[in-house]
Structures are given as C-alpha cells and as structure tokens.
Amino acid sequence: MASNHDGVFVASNGRSNGAGALELRASLDDTPPDVAGPKSVSDVSDSANGYRLRVAYQGLPGAYSEAAAAKAYPDCEAVPCELFETAFDAVECMLVDRAVLPIENSLGGTIHRNYDLLLRHNLHIIGEVKYAVRHCLLANSGVKKENLKRVLSHPQALAQCENTLAKIGVVREAVDDTAGAAKFIATHKLQDAGAVASSLAAEIYGLDILSLDIQDDPDNITRFLMLAREPIIPVTHKPFKTSIVFSLEEGPGVLFKALAVFALRNINLTKIESRPKRTKPLRITDNGTNGRLKYFDYLFFVDFEASMASPNAQNALGHLKELATFLRVLGSYPRDMSEA
Numbered sequence: 001m002a003s004n005h006d007g008v009f010v011a012s013n014g015r016s017n018g019a020g021a022l023e024l025r026a027s028l029d030d031t032p033p034d035v036a037g038p039k040s041v042s043d044v045s046d047s048a049n050g051y052r053l054r055v056a057y058q059g060l061p062g063a064y065s066e067a068a069a070a071k072a073y074p075d076c077e078a079v080p081c082e083l084f085e086t087a088f089d090a091v092e093c094m095l096v097d098r099a100v101l102p103i104e105n106s107l108g109g110t111i112h113r114n115y116d117l118l119l120r121h122n123l124h125i126i127g128e129v130k131y132a133v134r135h136c137l138l139a140n141s142g143v144k145k146e147n148l149k150r151v152l153s154h155p156q157a158l159a160q161c162e163n164t165l166a167k168i169g170v171v172r173e174a175v176d177d178t179a180g181a182a183k184f185i186a187t188h189k190l191q192d193a194g195a196v197a198s199s200l201a202a203e204i205y206g207l208d209i210l211s212l213d214i215q216d217d218p219d220n221i222t223r224f225l226m227l228a229r230e231p232i233i234p235v236t237h238k239p240f241k242t243s244i245v246f247s248l249e250e251g252p253g254v255l256f257k258a259l260a261v262f263a264l265r266n267i268n269l270t271k272i273e274s275r276p277k278r279t280k281p282l283r284i285t286d287n288g289t290n291g292r293l294k295y296f297d298y299l300f301f302v303d304f305e306a307s308m309a310s311p312n313a314q315n316a317l318g319h320l321k322e323l324a325t326f327l328r329v330l331g332s333y334p335r336d337m338s339e340a
C-alpha cells in the first residue's frame with residue numbers, strides 16, 4: 001500500500017486482491033484472535049485522550065463518504081482511499097483505525113462490492129451511520145446546462161439521478177467517486193461535461209452549481225458501515241442490530257426454515273442480500289438419471305434487530321447453525337436511530 005501525491009491511499013500493486021482465500025466453516029463467531037481485545041460500546045463514537053481517530057473512506061475530499069466519516073466520528077482525521085478494498089487494507093495494516101464505507105442507498109440499492117469485501121476481510125462492523133445525500137449538477141464556470149453532452153459520477157450517484165439526467169439527455173459516464181468526477185472536469189477544464197457531486201466538491205474544485213437536489217427523490221439516504229479490527233462488546237440496553245452471513249444446503253424450503261429462526265423469536269429482519277459464493281459458485285448434483293445438474297450457490301447476508309448480548313439472538317443463531325453450512329457474525333452494533 002502506498003500514498004500518492006494527493007495523500008490518497010492506493011493499492012501498491014494496482015488492484016489488491018484482499019486478505020486471501022475464504023475459509024468456509026460453520027462457526028458462530030469467526031473473529032480472528034485479537035491481542036487488544038474487544039472495544040466497549042462507548043468506543044463507537046469517541047476519540048479518547050485527545051487522540052484523533054484516523055478513518056479511511058473511499059474517494060477524494062468532497063466525496064459523500066468523507067462527510068459520512070465525519071458524521072460517524074466528528075473529530076476524526078478522514079483518510080482518502082482510492083478503492084473500497086484499499087480502505088479495508090488500510091484498517092487491516094493498521095495505517096488507520098477505522099473505515100466508513102457505503103453499503104446501501106435508498107434509491108440506488110445495495111453496494112454489492114462491500115458485501116463481497118466484508119466476507120473476504122476480517123474486519124468487524126462496529127456501527128452504522130445514515131447520511132442524507134443531496135446531489136448537485138456541477139460544471140466549469142460559464143458552462144450552461146444546454147452545453148452538456150456528458151455527465152460524470154459514481155455509478156450509484158448516476159443511478160440516484162437517473163430521471164433528471166435522462167431529462168437533460170446527457171451521456172452518463174461512471175467514475176470511481178463523485179468528488180473524483182468533479183476534480184476531473186475541473187482539472188481538464190471541460191466545457192461539454194458536468195459532474196454529479198456534492199456542494200462541498202463544487203467549493204473544493206472551484207466549480208459552479210447548475211442545479212441543486214437533482215436526486216430522483218428528495219429523501220436520498222445512504223447507509224454506511226463503520227469497520228474496525230476489533231468488535232465492540234454488545235449490550236442489551238440500547239437498540240442494537242446484528243449482521244450475519246450464512247450459506248445453506250440446496251433443497252425446498254431451506255431459506256424459509258433459516259429465516260424462521262428469527263420469526264419464531266419475534267426478531268425483526270431489516271435486510272437480506274444474496275451474493276454468489278465466489279470461492280465455489282456452482283453446486284453440482286446428480287439429477288437421478290446419471291446426469292448432472294449445476295445450481296448457483298449463494299451466501300445470504302442478513303441484518304436483524306437484536307444484540308448478540310440477548311439470549312433471544314443467541315438462541316436464534318444457535319438454531320440457524322443447525323441448518324447452515326457456514327455462518328459468520330459480521331458485527332453486533334448500535335442502530336443509527338437518526339433521521340439522517
């Protein structure tokens with residue numbers, strides 16, 4: 001890992017391939033051994049003893065992820081990273097203390113890459129933060145909306161402004177982050193291209209704001225995860241959420257039975273996401289007449305509203321373990337109850 005001239009962490013050999021192969025095993029807690037031990041719940045937002053937490057985010061200054069990092073850790077030093085993977089690596093290599101990464105958006109949906117990286121790395125989810133994303137259409141000074149032939153931004157941001165951009169009739173070009181798009185059009189003094197980014201990015205890169213609030217719905221919220229090397233100690237006197245990932249055998253009703261372990265205990269699920277099991281994406285079975293059938297194999301990521309400190313949640317996961325071929329707790333952490 002290296003830092004470029006802008007102070008942005010970049011993967012040293014181009015795209016790093018993460019922490020190595022995934023070991024699949026049925027375990028309630030896949031936590032790696034940790035010399036420092038788990039943090040208390042108060043650690044979620046502190047910067048104790050005057051020490052400024054270093055918090056990695058993906059993108060350049062002016063990216064929404066930087067603002068989310070500042071919301072999660074108000075006194076932190078936010079550290080820009082080129083890729084999501086670089087942010088994971090930076091925490092693992094102890095270059096930074098935390099990472100704040102987007103996981104889903106109310107309009108654009110899931111950021112799948114971060115689910116895959118959560119599984120590939122050994123970081124723990126220690127919190128979540130919701131951030132209200134207000135997109136602006138930016139351009140160089142003097143450029144008008146009717147001059148725009150293309151608009152650059154992060155694919156999520158482009159998806160969140162789909163209707164507006166379709167109305168303007170511009171070509172959409174995906175880049176790594178919103179602030180990077182703003183910087184690019186400013187640096188190259190483009191006269192026919194705009195960027196979808198924050199008002200802060202306009203200020204930082206000296207661009208004009210052609211339109212404010214161009215997202216397809218005024219309520220546009222991105223949920224970010226706070227990641228650390230050690231888990232926090234879950235409690236029961238605060239609203240907590242737990243994130244898990246599991247896989248199941250093939251067969252009728254297996255997912256129904258797996259999810260029933262929560263319904264039976266009146267535990268509310270807030271999210272379910274399935275992803276291909278990239279280490280072994282196909283399951284091959286005999287079709288009964290000497291032929292072979294190939295099924296896609298999946299990992300299920302589930303968030304539920306309970307703390308791992310509660311017997312109810314422990315019993316549910318004990319029950320799920322009987323059905324799952326693999327189970328890992330990704331984190332048990334305070335829910336963000338704010339309106340964003």
Ligand SMILES: O=C(O)C(=O)C[C@]1(C(=O)O)C=C[C@@H](O)C=C1
Nearest residue numbers: 063064065102154156177178222
């Ligand atoms: O490009 C940025 O500014 C980011 O912070 C990334 C990101 C994302 O990955 O979803 C974060 C929030 C918004 O939903 C749009 C983009």
